[in-house]
Structure formats: C-alpha cells, structure tokens
Amino acid sequence: MSTTQNRINDFVLKIATVNGTGSASANGLLMKALFRMGVPVTGKNLFPSNIQGLPTWYEVRANHQGYMSRCSRVDVMVAMNAQTYQKDLAEVSPGGFLVYDATWPRERDLNRHDITVFGVPLSKMCNENFEVARVRILMKNVMYVGVLAALLDLDLEVIKQLLQETFSSKPKLIDANLKAIMLGYEYAQKHFTCPLPIRAETMGDNTGNILITGNEAIGLGCLYAGATVGAWYPITPSTGVMDAFTSYCERFRVDPETGDRNYMIIQAEDELAAAGMVIGANWVGARAFTPTSGPGISLMSEFIGFAYYAEIPSVFINVQRVGPSTGMPTRTQQSDTMMCAYASHGDTRHPLLFPSNPHECFDMAVRAFDLAERLQTPVFLLSDLDIGMNDWMVPELDWDDAYRPDRGKVLRPDDLAEMDRFIRYLDTDGDGIPHRTLPGDDPKGAYFTRGSGHNKYGGYTEDSDEYQEILDRLLVKWDTAKTLVPDAILSPSSKKTKLGILAYGSSDGAVIEARDRLAELGIHVNYLRIRAFPFSAEVHEFLEAHDTIYVVEQNRDAQMKALLMLEANDIADRLVSILHYNGMPIPSECVVTGVSRHQGLEVAA
Amino acid sequence: MTYLARPKIELPGQKTNAIGLTLRDYEGALSTLCAGCGHDSITAALVQALWEMSLRPEMLIKMSGIGCSSKTPAYFVHGAHGFNSVHGRMPSVATGALAANRDLVGLGVSGDGDSLSIGFGQFGHVIRRNVNMLYLIENNGVYGLTKGQFSASADAGSTSKKGEVNQMQNINAVATAISMGASFVGRGFSGDREQLVPLIKSAIAHPGCAVLDVISPCVTFNDHEGSTKSYAYTREHKLRATEADLIPPRAEIRASYYAGDTYPVRLHDGSTILLKKADPDYDPTRRNNALGYLERHRRHGEIVTGVLYIDQNVPDMHEQSRSTEAPLRDLPFETLSPGRDALAELQKGMK
Numbered sequence: 001m002s003t004t005q006n007r008i009n010d011f012v013l014k015i016a017t018v019n020g021t022g023s024a025s026a027n028g029l030l031m032k033a034l035f036r037m038g039v040p041v042t043g044k045n046l047f048p049s050n051i052q053g054l055p056t057w058y059e060v061r062a063n064h065q066g067y068m069s070r071c072s073r074v075d076v077m078v079a080m081n082a083q084t085y086q087k088d089l090a091e092v093s094p095g096g097f098l099v100y101d102a103t104w105p106r107e108r109d110l111n112r113h114d115i116t117v118f119g120v121p122l123s124k125m126c127n128e129n130f131e132v133a134r135v136r137i138l139m140k141n142v143m144y145v146g147v148l149a150a151l152l153d154l155d156l157e158v159i160k161q162l163l164q165e166t167f168s169s170k171p172k173l174i175d176a177n178l179k180a181i182m183l184g185y186e187y188a189q190k191h192f193t194c195p196l197p198i199r200a201e202t203m204g205d206n207t208g209n210i211l212i213t214g215n216e217a218i219g220l221g222c223l224y225a226g227a228t229v230g231a232w233y234p235i236t237p238s239t240g241v242m243d244a245f246t247s248y249c250e251r252f253r254v255d256p257e258t259g260d261r262n263y264m265i266i267q268a269e270d271e272l273a274a275a276g277m278v279i280g281a282n283w284v285g286a287r288a289f290t291p292t293s294g295p296g297i298s299l300m301s302e303f304i305g306f307a308y309y310a311e312i313p314s315v316f317i318n319v320q321r322v323g324p325s326t327g328m329p330t331r332t333q334q335s336d337t338m339m340c341a342y343a344s345h346g347d348t349r350h351p352l353l354f355p356s357n358p359h360e361c362f363d364m365a366v367r368a369f370d371l372a373e374r375l376q377t378p379v380f381l382l383s384d385l386d387i388g389m390n391d392w393m394v395p396e397l398d399w400d401d402a403y404r405p406d407r408g409k410v411l412r413p414d415d416l417a418e419m420d421r422f423i424r425y426l427d428t429d430g431d432g433i434p435h436r437t438l439p440g441d442d443p444k445g446a447y448f449t450r451g452s453g454h455n456k457y458g459g460y461t462e463d464s465d466e467y468q469e470i471l472d473r474l475l476v477k478w479d480t481a482k483t484l485v486p487d488a489i490l491s492p493s494s495k496k497t498k499l500g501i502l503a504y505g506s507s508d509g510a511v512i513e514a515r516d517r518l519a520e521l522g523i524h525v526n527y528l529r530i531r532a533f534p535f536s537a538e539v540h541e542f543l544e545a546h547d548t549i550y551v552v553e554q555n556r557d558a559q560m561k562a563l564l565m566l567e568a569n570d571i572a573d574r575l576v577s578i579l580h581y582n583g584m585p586i587p588s589e590c591v592v593t594g595v596s597r598h599q600g601l602e603v604a605a
Numbered sequence: 606m607t608y609l610a611r612p613k614i615e616l617p618g619q620k621t622n623a624i625g626l627t628l629r630d631y632e633g634a635l636s637t638l639c640a641g642c643g644h645d646s647i648t649a650a651l652v653q654a655l656w657e658m659s660l661r662p663e664m665l666i667k668m669s670g671i672g673c674s675s676k677t678p679a680y681f682v683h684g685a686h687g688f689n690s691v692h693g694r695m696p697s698v699a700t701g702a703l704a705a706n707r708d709l710v711g712l713g714v715s716g717d718g719d720s721l722s723i724g725f726g727q728f729g730h731v732i733r734r735n736v737n738m739l740y741l742i743e744n745n746g747v748y749g750l751t752k753g754q755f756s757a758s759a760d761a762g763s764t765s766k767k768g769e770v771n772q773m774q775n776i777n778a779v780a781t782a783i784s785m786g787a788s789f790v791g792r793g794f795s796g797d798r799e800q801l802v803p804l805i806k807s808a809i810a811h812p813g814c815a816v817l818d819v820i821s822p823c824v825t826f827n828d829h830e831g832s833t834k835s836y837a838y839t840r841e842h843k844l845r846a847t848e849a850d851l852i853p854p855r856a857e858i859r860a861s862y863y864a865g866d867t868y869p870v871r872l873h874d875g876s877t878i879l880l881k882k883a884d885p886d887y888d889p890t891r892r893n894n895a896l897g898y899l900e901r902h903r904r905h906g907e908i909v910t911g912v913l914y915i916d917q918n919v920p921d922m923h924e925q926s927r928s929t930e931a932p933l934r935d936l937p938f939e940t941l942s943p944g945r946d947a948l949a950e951l952q953k954g955m956k
Contacts (some may be wrong), residue, residue: 226942260927264928266734272697276697278696281705284701286704398948399944401945439702440932492683
C-alpha cells in the first residue's frame with residue numbers, strides 16, 4: 001500500500017526513545033488523543049529488560065476498521081534515540097515519514113530518498129524555553145506530541161483537555177506541558193506542509209470503550225471476584241497484576257475509619273512459597289491467587305501437582321513471556337501452553353483459560369475463581385505480555401450485581417450436622433467432584449490433606465485399588481470440566497468453506513484482520529477461537545467439519561496443535577501450523593502469508 | 606504402611622478439660638513410626654498440652670512437610686484438619702492458611718531436613734513474617750525414611766551409624782532463628798515431657814511465630830555411640846537455661862512470681878508465660894545474651910534448653926498487614942466486590 005495517498009485514520013506511528021526518559025506519558029497522551037477523537041487505537045510498548053538507558057519503542061496503530069493486531073508497517077517514525085537512529089530510519093515503510101531532533105547534525109549517509117524526513121530542533125527549543133535539566137528532558141517528549149499533532153491533524157482541544165485532567169492536581173505542569181506542545185505544533189506548522197496525507201480525523205468519541213491493559217483488567221477481576229489473599233513473587237511481565245490489585249484494594253477495600261484492610265497481599269520469598277500460600281488460603285476457604293510468568297510456573301509445579309491431587313482450588317495467572325529459561329522477559333509469546341496444561345510430575349492436567357484481550361481478562365479472572373472452586377483444582381489464566389502490558393481499546397467492562405461466587409461443594413457446619421459421616425474424596429454426585437470442608441468449622445468435617453497416596457477417606461494408602469479409584473475419579477472430574485469451561489467462539493466465513501483457522505489468546509487480532517485480507521484474495525476461512533482447555537464440544541465439531549485447519553500460535557513447537565492431537569483422533573494430517581515466536585506480538589501478515597502460501601498463493605507482505 | 610484408626614475406648618471417670626473433652630479427644634491415628642521414636646513422645650506431649658489448654662479441636666490446623674516428623678500430625682487431634690504438604694514448604698501453606706483465617710491456631714510440625722535443608726528458605730521467611738503459629742522442629746540429625754544420611758543439624762565430628770564422620774558444620778536451628786529475628790525461640794527434648802509440655806503451651810500462646818526445636822532421637826539410625834542426637838548424649842549434655850509455665854488469662858498472678866529469677870511475660874490475650882531462670886546468667890529477652898550463652902555452651906557440647914528468646918511485642922503478619930479483625934475468609938462477598946456503579950465510575954478514568 002502506498003503511503004503517499006490520503007489515508008485517514010489508518011496509520012502506524014512509532015516512537016523510538018530511551019528507557020527512563022519519561023516518554024510514557026507523552027505516548028499515553030498521543031494514544032488518548034486519538035481515542036477521544038473516536039479512532040480505534042492500540043499501543044504496543046516494545047521495551048528492554050532495563051530500568052534506564054536502553055532503547056525503547058512505542059507503537060501506536062490507528063485503524064478505522066478497528067483492527068487491533070500489530071502491523072509491521074511504520075508510516076511515521078519519531079526517532080528520538082541517536083543510538084538506534086539508523087535502524088529506525090531503515091524501518092520506515094516506503095513513502096513514510098520520519099521526525100528527528102535536528103539540534104545536532106545527522107551523518108550524511110543516514111538518509112533515505114523514498115521517505116520524507118522532518119528535522120525539528122527539539123533539544124534546542126527545550127533548552128531555550130525551560131530551565132531545569134529534568135524538565136528539559138521530559139518536555140522534549142511532550143514537544144514531539146505537538147509536532148505530531150500538527151502533522152497528523154490531532155485535535156488540539158482534546159490534547160489540552162487531557163493535560164488538564166492528567167495534571168489537575170499540579171497546575172504548574174499543565175502550563176509547561178502546554179507550552180512544549182505549542183512550541184512543537186507551531187514549529188511544524190511553520191516549516192512543514194501540515195497535515196500529512198496520512199492523518200487523523202474525528203470519527204466519534206469512543207463512547208462505550210476504554211483503554212486498559214490486561215494486567216489491570218485481571219487485577220480488577222480478582223477484586224470483583226472477591227479474592228482476599230494474593231501471594232506473589234515479582235516477575236516481569238506479571239507485576240502489573242498485583243500492582244493493579246493493590247491499588248484497587250486500597251481504593252475499595254480499606255475501612256475509611258479504622259484503616260483495616262479486607263485483604264492481604266503477601267510478597268513471598270519465591271514462587272514456590274507464593275504457590276504454597278495460595279493453596280493454604282484456598283484450603284481454609286478464602287479466594288486466593290498468584291500472578292506470575294513462565295519461570296514462576298516452573299518453580300510452582302510441585303505445588304500445582306499437589307493441589308491437583310489433593311483437590312484444592314487455586315488460581316494461577318500466567319502472563320507469558322519469551323522462554324526458554326530466563327528468555328526475553330520483556331517480549332511476548334504463548335509458549336507455556338503445554339507446560340501449564342500438564343504442569344507437575346505424575347498424571348496431572350489442568351484447566352486453562354485463554355483471554356484474547358483485557359476485556360476477557362476481567363471476565364475470565366472472575367470465572368477462574370468460580371471454576372477453581374467448583375472443580376477443586378488449580379485453574380490457569382493464560383495471558384501474555386502483549387495483552388498484559390500493552391494498551392488496548394476494548395468495550396467497557398460490565399458487572400452484574402446479581403453475581404455471587406460459586407464456592408463449589410463446601411459443607412459448612414449446618415450441612416455436616418445432617419450427615420452421619422463426612423468422606424472427603426467420595427463422588428456422591430457422579431461428576432467426579434467430592435465435597436470439602438473448611439478448617440475452623442467443625443470437628444466432624446476434619447480430614448487429612450495429603451499429596452501422598454490416599455483413599456477416598458483421605459487416609460494414607462499404598463493399596464492399588466484405593467489409589468486407582470482416586471486417580472480414575474479425577475478423570476471423571478476432567479470430563480465435567482469440559483462442560484464448565486468457557487466455550488470456543490465461532491466466526492463463520494460469509495462463504496461456505498472447508499478451511500478453518502484455530503487460534504487463541506492474543507493471536508485473535510491478527511486472525512481477524514488476516515481473514516479479511518484473505519477473503520480479498522479469494523481464500524475464505526472459518527475461524528474458531530479456543531478459549532479454554534480442556535476443549536469443549538465445539539472444538540471437536542470444528543475439527544471434524546474442516547479439511548484443512550490452520551492452527552495459529554505464538555510459539556515454536558506448535559503447542560496448541562500438540563494438545564489438539566492428544567485430545568482428538570485422526571486430525572494430524574489436517575492440521576497446519578502457523579507459528580510466530582520472535583517475541584514481538586503476532587502481526588496479521590504472518591497469518592495471511594502462512595495461509596496463502598499453503599493455498600498456493602504468493603502474497604506480497 | 607497403613608492408616609490405622611485408634612480404637613476409641615471410653616473410660617468412666619476420665620478427666621475432662623474446661624470444654625468437656627478428655628485426653629483421648631486430642632489423640633489421632635496410631636503412629637506408624639519405629640517403636641521408641643522420639644517423635645511419638647513429642648506427639649504425646651502435644652496431646653497433653655493441647656488438652657490442658659482446652660483448645661477446640663476444629664480451631665487447630667496441623668501443618669507439616671515431608672519426612673518422619675511430618676507424618677505425626679495424623680497422630681494427634683483427630684478433630685482438626687491436617688495438611689501434609691510438600692517437602693520443606695509447610696511454612697508457606699501455613700502462612701496462606703493463617704492469612705485466610707487468623708482465628709485458627711497454627712501448629713506446624715517439621716524436621717531438621719524439612720526445615721534446615723530443603724525448606725531453609727521458608728523457615729527463614731515464616732519467622733520474618735512472624736506468622737502466629739507454633740513451628741515445631743523434631744530434630745534428630747538424620748534422614749530416617751531414606752535410611753540414615755546426615756542432616757544439616759548433625760554436629761561436626763559426630764558419626765553415622767555406619768561410622769562415617771560428619772565433616773560439615775551444623776545449622777543450629779535455635780541460633781539461626783534468634784539471629785533471623787524470631788519472636789519466640791525455645792528448645793526441648795523429647796525425653797523430658799515435664800519440660801516440654803509447658804514449653805509447647807507457652808509457644809502456642811505466644812502471639813507470633815514460635816520456633817520450638819525439640820531434640821528427638823532416631824532410635825533406628827541415630828541412637829548410637831558417636832551420635833550427638835542420641836538419648837544418652839542428650840540426657841547427659843542437656844542444660845536447662847529457663848523453665849516456663851503458661852498461666853491462663855483468668856488465673857491470679859501472685860506477687861511471688863516477680864521474685865528473684867522468676868518473672869512473668871504478659872501476653873495480649875491476658876495469659877502469662879511464667880519464666881524461671883534455671884541459670885541466673887541467662888536473659889531470654891536479649892538477643893545477644895541468648896546467642897552468646899548458646900555459643901559458650903555449644904563449645905562444650907552442651908544442649909541448652911528452655912525458652913531461649915522471647916519478645917511478645919513484635920507485630921505478627923496480620924498486624925504488619927493491617928488486615929481486618931474478622932477472618933478474611935468469612936468476609937461477606939458484598940463487602941469485597943465494589944459493584945456495577947463503582948466499576949462504571951472507575952472506568953471514567955480509562956477514557
């Protein structure tokens with residue numbers, strides 16, 4: 001696609017800065033300005049595992065059709081980092097634009113003739129207009145917002161309003177920020193032809209939508225689900241979950257008079273302890289969770305198997321990052337799918353939930369607690385860095401005040417009073433789920449929780465039949481889980497087709513966009529988005545109804561495909577993997593190319 | 606090994622405690638440990654102590670890890686929930702359980718392998734958080750279930766049953782606990798129930814993490830000549846620094862308690878730990894005094910017992926967290942979930 005023609009509300013803006021220079025607020029301002037102009041917008045933060053000094057990028061995609069996935073095009077680059085200038089320059093799509101700080105001369109060979117380059121003396125203007133060194137650094141970032149406002153025709157009134165709201169408690173900052181914005185804006189107006197053919201235009205006000213990260217949404221979901229104990233060990237990229245939970249608890253769960261807290265957050269000594277705390281708290285009857293990432297799940301695995309076998313509800317939130325090992329902590333992947341499905345030694349399997357955006361993160365966080373308590377087992381919420389740490393535009397979150405937690409089969413003293421004898425691991429209902437009691441309630445409900453071989457009474461056993469009875473019942477429970485987990489969502493093609501795509505989690509946006517592109521090429525595909533493991537009936541129906549099924553996922557080893565092959569019969573020759581695992585969020589081009597190539601079409605990326 | 610229910614025999618005239626329960630009500634399944642195992646004596650002391658304290662069985666949670674010691678929670682208070690967790694991780698499960706319900710009485714039983722090797726990290730951090738519980742280490746210096754390897758508490762120079770000499774320094778549970786800031790540290794001996802029962806009662810009454818290291822000889826793998834954790838060695842080298850007694854809240858505190866080397870430690874719930882210095886040199890309220898004393902006697906191969914350190918005013922986990930008085934797990938859902946309107950209001954800031 002040429003970038004010289006007029007393109008309204010359809011562009012990718014990329015800002016290259018240095019970690020720790022305060023560019024986040026400037027970038028947030030750009031995002032919100034577009035959002036308030038009613039333009040569908042997403043922001044992706046591409047950052048290093050570092051506190052200060054390394055290169056960082058922020059990508060804003062504005063798209064009037066509402067496509068949310070990453071797009072590998074760059075229409076406008078703001079190159080604020082001399083260290084990466086050469087690479088940033090090279091990345092601009094032909095016909096695109098680049099803005100740089102012209103305070104210091106560029107090397108002559110760093111130029112391109114197929115793009116337009118705008119030099120703005122940002123540092124010079126900051127030094128002339130602001131006194132304090134730190135302010136100069138910060139205002140340089142805000143100033144490029146002004147330049148972009150002129151080039152992209154952003155609504156200045158919206159930007160001013162945003163500044164007022166952001167700094168309502170610090171009016172001095174409003175003036176400084178506004179001054180910097182106007183300096184950039186006026187410079188661009190004076191020296192360049194504004195606006196560019198690529199630009200924004202007000203298309204509504206995005207009523208009914210919000211901007212939120214997946215981590216915030218999960219923290220909020222845990223709050224609304226009534227979780228009272230959160231135990232964790234800090235790890236990128238999941239830290240935001242506990243940060244969010246903490247701040248929401250401080251807002252909603254503190255007695256204003258006494259300061260008493262209706263929650264406890266425990267920063268554990270490691271992930272092993274965090275898992276133990278979550279299991280201990282759930283055993284006693286509180287809703288407890290832990291947010292972590294892949295390395296944390298590895299450490300928690302012994303306890304996860306314990307909770308599976310001893311049948312203790314627990315919620316594990318895995319905001320996935322790039323593995324193996326320490327991998328790339330600030331990059332995204334879906335590479336813990338297989339590990340979480342079967343985490344721990346022995347025969348174990350666990351329900352997994354796959355949210356595809358922050359809206360679903362909120363809903364599924366609540367659902368994870370209900371499922372964990374209903375099934376008395378560990379439940380995993382598998383988010384990833386892309387969903388968790390990036391800014392997503394999603395429909396407003398909704399809450400039903402009639403909701404009450406599903407605490408599952410818990411016998412309290414009144415229930416016990418009517419029983420002759422309580423038997424902990426007895427399947428009285430045929431669904432594989434036994435009843436449990438809570439410590440502190442009644443001696444009649446006392447039992448011994450153990451990870452060693454046990455019989456249905458909870459007693460220690462090395463008897464083959466007694467042992468196997470429990471293990472087989474756990475499979476009955478697994479079948480029950482299939483009927484309780486969130487169903488898969490079908491998006492049928494407008495044309496009848498035998499081609500299908502299966503995807504999950506953050507690959508959703510890329511698949512949605514790719515299907516439209518593929519349809520333009522004459523390739524029509526039905527799409528089923530898997531939202532949980534074990535697979536519900538729709539997944540098996542979809543597998544049976546298609547001749548070729550593309551399985552899109554963000555890992556090297558086709559982990560979801562492997563899970564499907566383990567769970568369904570005779571599908572191996574019909575599954576085709578489309579894999580993306582370089583650590584960046586999956587772009588739609590990956591899916592378009594993968595499918596069209598397999599269909600015998602070569603498509604220009 | 607099997608799970609054996611202890612036959613319950615009601616004896617007429619059996620003594621009952623303040624809540625009408627007999628000693629038998631505090632017993633559990635029959636022990637499957639070796640005959641003469643020190644751990645069984647500790648179990649008996651626990652039964653006695655809990656009965657004397659008139660603890661409601663359902664309010665007790667019996668937590669353990671893995672190992673011989675960790676089996677014992679099945680052998681006392683059958684009316685309490687038990688939790689036999691994974692190796693070395695009892696403290697974290699207990700922490701979570703007591704976070705969820707602060708009214709429960711936490712009793713963790715661990716061993717020297719469970720606490721000083723695989724679980725050394727969690728041992729340190731449960732102390733640091735001052736989780737309100739009794740943390741009892743049944744310390745025999747040896748791995749029993751895997752047949753006689755040295756544990757981290759085995760003394761340098763002591764020998765295994767096969768005659769192998771331990772070359773490494775030992776990890777001293779009480780000195781470690783004191784130096785890490787434990788609010789209550791004591792040591793007892795499974796062969797001295799007269800001392801152990803009041804020690805257990807004091808440790809349970811203490812409002813914080815009470816570490817009780819109990820030397821508990823392994824009759825099968827570590828009760829020979831050359832062992833420093835045998836019955837014979839412990840009896841011979843045991844030294845009482847203090848003696849403790851727990852006085853319930855409503856009991857009268859007599860003036861004589863303040864006399865000489867005896868003094869009372871008042872707890873928040875109104876009960877009192879009455880401490881008597883067996884050795885006038887000992888001061889269990891000063892950390893450096895306690896550590897210096899322990900070190901002096903360690904050099905002579907002596908095993909110092911009693912309440913070794915106490916500070917009843919260290920805030921426990923719930924005080925540190927400012928959590929509400931009511932158990933978190935009992936809070937009504939309505940007080941936890943802010944509701945639809947609050948969500949709408951919150952989201953105004955996300956636009």
